[in-house]
Amino acid sequence: MKQNPQTRLIHAPRKAPQSISTIQPPLYRASTIIFNSTDALFNRHWTDDYDYSYGTHGTPTTFTLGDNIAQLEGGVYHLLTPSGLSAINLVNSCFLSQGDEVWVADNIYGPNMEHLRNLEKRYGITVKVYNPIQVETFQPTDKAKLIWLEAAGSVTLEFPDLNSLIKKAQAHHILTALDNTWGAGLAFNAFDLGEEHLSVDITVHALTKYPSGGGDILMGSVVTRDKELHNKLFRTHAIQGISVSGDDVAQIQRSLASMQLRYEHQSKNALTLLTWLKNQSEFIQVLHPADPDNASYSYWKEICQQGHSAGLVSVIFDSKHQLQDIRNFCDSLKLFKLGFSWGGPVSLVMLYNLKDMRVLEHSHLKDGLLVRFCIGLEHPEDLIQDIQHALEQVKKVKNE
Ligand SMILES: Cc1ncc(COP(=O)(O)O)c(C=O)c1O
Numbered sequence: 001m002k003q004n005p006q007t008r009l010i011h012a013p014r015k016a017p018q019s020i021s022t023i024q025p026p027l028y029r030a031s032t033i034i035f036n037s038t039d040a041l042f043n044r045h046w047t048d049d050y051d052y053s054y055g056t057h058g059t060p061t062t063f064t065l066g067d068n069i070a071q072l073e074g075g076v077y078h079l080l081t082p083s084g085l086s087a088i089n090l091v092n093s094c095f096l097s098q099g100d101e102v103w104v105a106d107n108i109y110g111p112n113m114e115h116l117r118n119l120e121k122r123y124g125i126t127v128k129v130y131n132p133i134q135v136e137t138f139q140p141t142d143k144a145k146l147i148w149l150e151a152a153g154s155v156t157l158e159f160p161d162l163n164s165l166i167k168k169a170q171a172h173h174i175l176t177a178l179d180n181t182w183g184a185g186l187a188f189n190a191f192d193l194g195e196e197h198l199s200v201d202i203t204v205h206a207l208t209k210y211p212s213g214g215g216d217i218l219m220g221s222v223v224t225r226d227k228e229l230h231n232k233l234f235r236t237h238a239i240q241g242i243s244v245s246g247d248d249v250a251q252i253q254r255s256l257a258s259m260q261l262r263y264e265h266q267s268k269n270a271l272t273l274l275t276w277l278k279n280q281s282e283f284i285q286v287l288h289p290a291d292p293d294n295a296s297y298s299y300w301k302e303i304c305q306q307g308h309s310a311g312l313v314s315v316i317f318d319s320k321h322q323l324q325d326i327r328n329f330c331d332s333l334k335l336f337k338l339g340f341s342w343g344g345p346v347s348l349v350m351l352y353n354l355k356d357m358r359v360l361e362h363s364h365l366k367d368g369l370l371v372r373f374c375i376g377l378e379h380p381e382d383l384i385q386d387i388q389h390a391l392e393q394v395k396k397v398k399n400e
Pocket residue numbers: 082083084085086109154179181182206207208218219220340341342
């Protein structure tokens with residue numbers, strides 16, 4: 001049939017041959033997915049993975065990345081979300097209902113706590129806080145539905161007593177959800193933990209960090225091994241219209257090839273910095289779970305048997321330093337950029353006042369303002385020099 005040029009431009013005749021093979025998988029961008037026939041339309045099973053029916057339910061591009069992340073983490077089923085925080089919110093909104101109790105570690109990623117506090121105010125959910133290194137502070141009632149775990153916590157970096165917390169949660173039939181961003185599926189297998197082979201029910205992962213690796217893309221994932229849990233999450237995901245951009249997925253997929261190398265390199269450099277930071281008199285405490293002096297060291301050792309520990313290290317300044325000194329310190333850094341997040345090529349620094357961040361008393365943490373370093377891919381000697389220079393600047397200003 002003869003067609004007008006405008007129509008021919010839209011219905012281009014060339015199709016990629018099935019046999020073509022490339023290093024990266026082809027990129028599918030889709031809102032509409034075309035059905036080959038009304039039979040295919042009426043027989044679609046949009047709740048099944050790999051039954052493509054509409055962009056929000058997934059494309060080969062999103063399923064490829066999801067499969068990779070699920071396998072990396074030791075899980076089976078997966079969903080992608082537009083950010084790590086939206087992955088957390090998906091779990092909260094899927095499993096929590098009015099009257100339920102949810103348990104969160106005191107060192108949990110702050111916006112998760114904020115989200116839960118919001119649910120508490122608006123929907124009558126009770127939020128309870130536990131100390132991740134004191135399992136006895138986790139005292140679930142029969143209303144408890146979900147416990148959030150994070151290993152290690154984002155700012156003070158305590159590694160939780162995972163085995164004891166999971167066992168207690170399982171004994172009370174409470175769902176366990178782990179924010180797996182720090183371990184990234186590389187430091188430990190959350191679905192097969194330690195000697196006892198315990199498993200969490202759900203992992204969420206801010207793919208924004210190590211999987212993206214560029215400091216430029218936001219994405220999250222939710223992984224399970226349990227089909228029933230996945231189906232519930234899948235339905236919530238679908239009715240909330242959560243979806244991710246194929247282009248962003250393809251960028252993360254491309255970065256996965258170098259993820260383990262970057263993770264191990266950043267872990268190693270963080271350990272180099274840890275050793276140096278511990279010798280600086282301006283810091284009264286250096287926080288890193290793989291440090292034998294750390295209060296949570298034995299829990300880290302029990303679970304992270306290959307010795308991995310991500311690229312984060314925090315310091316607490318001597319309390320003689322006021323906020324202005326810490327601000328001078330951060331402003332004097334040249335290589336470390338002031339910004340949230342981690343896992344990218346550029347080292348980052350952020351300052352925190354612990355007093356505003358914790359509900360419980362923590363005897364293992366000294367008083368003072370905290371600075372967190374996120375180690376990028378720069379040479380550790382240059383990073384040390386940068387911190388040394390900033391410390392000298394603080395001293396100089398104080399002596400003026
Ligand atoms: C431990 C942890 N979980 C989740 C998130 C949220 O990820 P996103 O920034 O993609 O929303 C972050 C972000 O900083 C994080 O540090």
